[in-house]
Amino acid sequence: MASSSVPLDPDKLTRELDWNLLRTFIVLAHSTSITEAADRLRLKQPTVSSALKRLEERIGKRLINRSPGHFELTEAGHLLHKEAVEIQGSILRLGTLMRDISDEVRGHVEIAMASHVVCPLFDEALRAFHEAHPAATLSINISASKDALEAVMARRASMAVCLVRKRNPKLEYARLFREFFGLFCGPPHPLFGRKDLTKADLAGQSSVSFVTDRLEDALRPVTLMRAEADLEDRVVGTSANLEEVRRMIIAGLGVGPLPVHVVRRDLEDGLLWQLPPYDNLPEIDVHLVWNPKAKVNRAEMAMLEMLLGKIRMTPIENRTYA
Known part of the structure; x- marks a missing residue:
């Protein structure tokens, strides 16, 4: 493995870094061992070990400290995982973006939502959105607020409706x-x-x-x-x-x-x-959260603008449910 004192060559890294290595690393980062990651990827353990070794050689940094009973991301591993998740989100959205080129009036909106959100203003926005854009499709996936925020950050979701404790400066927030x-x-x-x-x-x-x-x-x-x-x-x-x-x-x-x-x-x-x-x-505030750097289709933009418009036009007193 290259010494940590040797600076990375960005051009060489761009030429040699394989997305499949990053995809494997994301699974490794969410696992407790190489064996567990191999099971999740449906690959053999030596294959995953080899992929990790190649990635560490290309990056020039140790990414996971591993020994019997110990499997933990290094500082470099944490940094790479964060960037790899964003790259993965962009790749996952390519299909939607390509579809919009051939059919601009269509698009899909993916909303990550905390469980059992009861908000008449949100329901009204859904109704108005469907009436204005009947060709668009929409899905609402229920998850813990933390997972909903991660989905927006990774660009797997168009927006989230959830609780927020600590704000991520890379995301935008509006109290719903x-x-x-x-x-x-x-x-x-x-x-x-x-x-x-x-x-x-x-x-x-x-x-x-x-x-x-x-x-x-x-x-x-x-x-x-x-x-x-x-x-x-x-x-x-x-x-x-x-x-x-x-x-x-x-x-x-x-x-x-x-x-x-x-x-x-x-x-x-x-x-x-x-x-x-x-x-x-x-009192607990429920927020609308979105990623301003995400490439969005027309349906996603319309849904976000509709929600933000209703939030701006409705005083918080009328969005407070006692």
């Missing part, structure tokens, strides 16, 4: 709506149906929540609300999907947080019971 979280329990829970409750009644109760319900993550205000309620420290069930958190609460696994406006029907139907606190509930 604001929601408020409360604490709820299901019919099997001993606190269900009681109207004389205070926060003290929640002390020591088991809880369920979202995987992002952590002090360092997007649902930090919800984490603080749970802490103030003095719920049991151990969270017995977690999910990135709102529907599954709701399922665990209704099933009686424990007390859990949900957006108040989303579960209004469940409250009316007797599936959920709201618990203290009832005032000063934590």
Whole structure:
């Protein structure tokens, strides 16, 4: 392998670097061993080891520190992985871009969305978009907010609708709506149906929540609300999907947080019971996120402009769901 002190020749790297090596490296970066990466790629282990060796020789840097029980990206490996993911996203979008050349009025919009987004403004934008561009197609893929943001960064998704904790300077953000979280329990829970409750009644109760319900993550205000309620420290069930958190609460696994406006029907139907606190509930902003450097088709541009136009024309008070 070349010494780290030898500067890379950009022209030589451009001529010799094989995309297949980068594709293999992306899988290696998400694996815990060469064996696991080989299984995921459906290749033999020596083939993957050889690909990694060739890539390290071309880059002139060690990319993965590997020894028995240890498999970790180096600093150079982290940097290459970040760039390789962006390259992969551009390649994946080539098919859509080529299609637009022959048929400019058509295009596909891929939206990465956090689970169970309830936002009338977004629904209205979908309706208006379809009426204005009936030849365009659209797909909505549900995932954790972190995964949705990664999809936009890698240009696998046209845009995302999700929670945001720390902003990436390479992406653009617009607040789509604001929601408020409360604490709820299901019919099997001993606190269900009681109207004389205070926060003290929640002390020591088991809880369920979202995987992002952590002090360092997007649902930090919800984490603080749970802490103030003095719920049991151990969270017995977690999910990135709102529907599954709701399922665990209704099933009686424990007390859990949900957006108040989303579960209004469940409250009316007797599936959920709201618990203290009832005032000063934590507010969470849901954002529209897009990659300004992504090459977009006409449908993607139209969808983004329609959403941004509705956001600009609608005061935040009318996009706040209490």
